[in-house]
Amino acid sequence: MIEGIGKKIKELRISRNLTLKDLSVKTDLSIGFLSQLERGLTTIAVDTLYTIAEVLGVELSYFLSSPKQNKKLVLRSYEKEVFQIYSNQFIYYNLTNDIEDKVFLPRYIEILPSNNEEDITPYNHEGEEFVYVMEGILTLVVNNEKYELYPGDSAHYDSSIVHNWANRTNKTVKLITVHTPNMFRK
Template sequence: MNKDIGGKVKELRTAKKMTLKDLGEHTGLSTGFLSQLERGLTSIATDSLAKIAEALGVDLSYFFIGHARNRNYIMRSYEKEVFQIINGRFIHYHLTNNSTEKTILPRLIELLPINCDEDISQYAHEGEEFVYVLEGTLTLFINNEQFELFPGDSAHYNSSHVHNWANYTNKMVRLIVASAPNPFKE
């Protein structure tokens, strides 16, 4: 990937008729470092790449576009974006590039803590869900029963059973959830 980014930097720089020295003056990066970057011999921090993007007049995402399109079955960690925030507590990230084309919807969900006195309403919907706890203690409700799940624990259930999740701890809970059918499939 370093060669891909470096190649794009060089291509833009030469198209704008900038020298390495010109780019270095605009970004505060040394010409030696920029030369190594363009040849794929070094990696670059995101904030430094953002300076280069600004100097070259492109959005930071320009350096990453193409990877997802060429291999739409791979999502790199830097491509993951917040998809949805529900009730200010559930932060959803889709773990697929093509969520509208797939039958299963894989997500990373971060649950922020809530007050133990809050009532958790359970709901049902079509399909099934698989939950895998990465971090923290998840409280899972299924058919009015309460279960505590710890890192490495998982649950797989029919979504027609009333269910919901909660985080009654003082730390964030992170979990992987796979839902079928995918509610975003076209």
């Protein structure tokens, strides 16, 4: 597994036009350690790998996911794994076994209740999004307009428009999303 992590670090570093010295300066890790890591000759602590992931602009899970040799067409409900937890509130599951070879990214997301009453901070990015609420009430902000989406409701919008979602209730919101472009595509 460590060889795979090192290989991914090297590929990302090179694709971002960083030298080992550049990465060393940005992560506060020695060039020798990074070189050994890229060659699979040493192990790495998760918190140190997290620092490298931040500098290279990827999620920690990017390094920990193992490539599946025979990618199955069907993903059974019991095979779904937590892909990412964001801000201790958003739990992401991918709905495909073939995340790197597809144009769009389907996900199942659970948004835990939030006590934070501050306004939602909208952001934008390339692509488009489709959201389908399965359970709970989702607060969706698109172009500074707030919408409450209930189970069975959906929204489809251009991601270049400022947007965000939140759970302003005391129950978990469950939704399915489809995003383009797929940020994990090779």
